[in-house]
Amino acid sequence: MTKFILPLAGLCLLLGGCIEPWVKPYERAHLADPIMSFDRDPVGSAYIDHVYESREAARGAEGAGGGGCGCN
C-alpha cells in the first residue's frame, strides 16, 4: 500500500496541477508592491549588513529572494 501512495503523492506534488496556488497570479497586487520587497534597496542594505558584520561575531543568513509579482 505505501509502495503505491508515496510515489503517487510525490508525482502529484511535482506535477503542481494538484496543488492549487491559494494566491492566484492576479491577486498579487500587494505582493508586487515595492514596499513589500524584502530588499528594496540592495546597495543600502548590503552596506548596513556590512556595518553589522564587521562589529558583531554573527554573520550569514541575511538574504532572501522571492515574493514579488510572480509574473511569467
Added chain:
Amino acid sequence: MLRLLFLGLSLLGLSTFAAVLPEDRADTLYHRYEGGGVTIDGPSILVRKSIGDSVSLTGNYYVDNVSSASIDVVTSASPYTEERRQKSLAVDYLRNNTLMNLSYINSEESDYSADTTSFSISQDMFGDLTTVTLGYSLGDDQVGKNGDPDFSESTQRQNYRLGLSQVLTKNALLGINWETITEEGFLNNPYRSVRYRDGSGGFLTEPEVYPRTRTSNALSFKLRYYLPYRAALSGEYRYFNDTWGIRAQNAQIGYTQPFLQAWLFDIKYRYYTQNEADFYSDLFARAGETNFRARDKELSRFHSQTLGLAISYEFARSGWSFIDHGSLNLSYDYMRFDYDNFRNLTVDAPAGEEPLYSFDANVWRAYLSLWY
C-alpha cells in the same frame, strides 16, 4: 523510481511558470559611519543592465575610507587612515522559473586582500508561491601586516546557503534562510593583542592566538505584512552559533509608511545580543594562560541596539527620457553598543577595574536610485 521522478520534473515544463530577472537599475550611495572614534565613509555604486530576456549583469564599486582612532587602536597603536576598495561583478541567468547567479567580489586594502566567488540557484514553484534558493561561496583571503613585508598569511572560507521564500497570503510573505560558514587559516588580527595581569595591579600584553578553524551556523526568519491602508510591517529574527562558543540572536521590527503619493518613510528597531567566545577574556591571569587567547571586543559578551529612520522621494514617476522612475533617499541609523566584559582602557584604573566599554555610532546613507 528516481528516473520516474526526474521524468516528472522535466514534464513539469507543461504547467510551470517563469520568473523575472532582477530590475535594471543604477544606484549611487554615499555612506558615513561615525562612532567609537572611527569615521568611515565612501561611495557605493551599482549598475545593473539586462541583456535580452535571460541575462542580467551587475557591477558594484565600493570604497571605505577609514580614519581610525578606535579603542583598539588608541590603546595599542596610533590613529591611522586606510582605504579599502571593493569591486564586484555578477551575472544572472534566467531560464523558465530558474534563476542562476554567478558573482565575483574582490576587496583590497594595504594589508588585506579578499576574493570571493559565489554561485546560487533559485527555483520558483507551486504557482510562484514558493522560491527555493541554494547558494555556495568560496573565499580566499591574503592577510598582510603594515610595516612587515615578510608577514603573509591566508584564509579560505566556504559558505553554504539555503533559502526559502513563501507567499503565505495575499498580504504576507515569509523568508527563511540558513547559512553555514567554514573558515580555515589565519583568522585573527596581526595587530591585536591580549592582556594579562602583571602581578602588581597593572597588565602586560602578548599577541592574540586564535584557532585556525571556525564553523558557524545561522538561521533567520523574515516576515513582511501588507497593511490594508498601504503600509508594510516587517519582522526579522536570527539565531547564530559557532565552534568558538559564540551564540548570538538578533531581532528587528520595521514599519514602512508611504505618504503624499511620492514619499516613503521607514522606521526600524534592531536588538542584538551575543556571548563571548570560549577563548575570550578582557584580562588573563597570566601570560599564555590558555592555548587560544582573544581580547577582540567583537568576540566579547555584548548587546547592541539600532534605531533606524529613512525617507525616500520618488521622482519621474511617469518616466523621463530613458528613465522609468527614480528615487532620492536618506537614512540615518543610531547604534549603541554596550559591552559586558570588555573594558575601556583609556580610563586610568587598576587592571580589571576599568569601566566597561560602550559607544554609539551615527550611520548615514544618502543615495540616488534610477530605474530604466
Added chain:
Amino acid sequence: MFQPIVPSHKFRLLLLLLTLAWSTSPWAAGGKAMAPDFTLKSLSGENLKLSELRGEVVMINFWASWCGPCRQEMPLLDQLYKRYKPMGFTILGVNVEEDSQAAKKLLKDLPVSFPILFDNRNQVSRLYKVSAMPSTFLVDRDGKLRFMHKGYQSGYEDEYQRQVRALIRE
C-alpha cells in the same frame, strides 16, 4: 482491492496523472472548447459582452499595472490591433486589479487603442482559470478558444501575429 504496483505500470500511471492534470484546463475537449462568455465594464463606460463579438477574431489579454511583462507587452499588442483590426480582429485588455486607479493612471502614460475592460472582482480571471500574468487567449470567429499563452517574453508577439493571421484566414 488494489493490485500491487509492478514497475512496468509506473510509466502508465505517470501518463494517467498527466492527462488528469491536463484535463483541468479549458483544452480538455480537444482544444476547441467554447470561450466562456462574460460581460465587463470598459474604460469608456459601456458594458462589453464577449458573445457580441462573434464573427471577429478576439484576443483576450489579462494584465495588471504592477506586472512588468504586461507593461512590456501592451505597446506590441496595440501595434497588432491597429494592423489587423480592419480584417475583423479585436483585443480585449482585461485588467485584473481590484482597484482600477493604478491601471487608469498607467493607461494615461501608455495609451492603447484597443478596448480595456475591468475585472474588479476577478470573476472572468477565475472563469478562464488564469494561471500566469499576463495570460493571453485567442478566440476564433465561432467563439471557440484556440490558443493560450502564459506570461510574456520577447518574441511572443511574432507567435501572436502568426496565430491571428491564421485565425483571420479561416
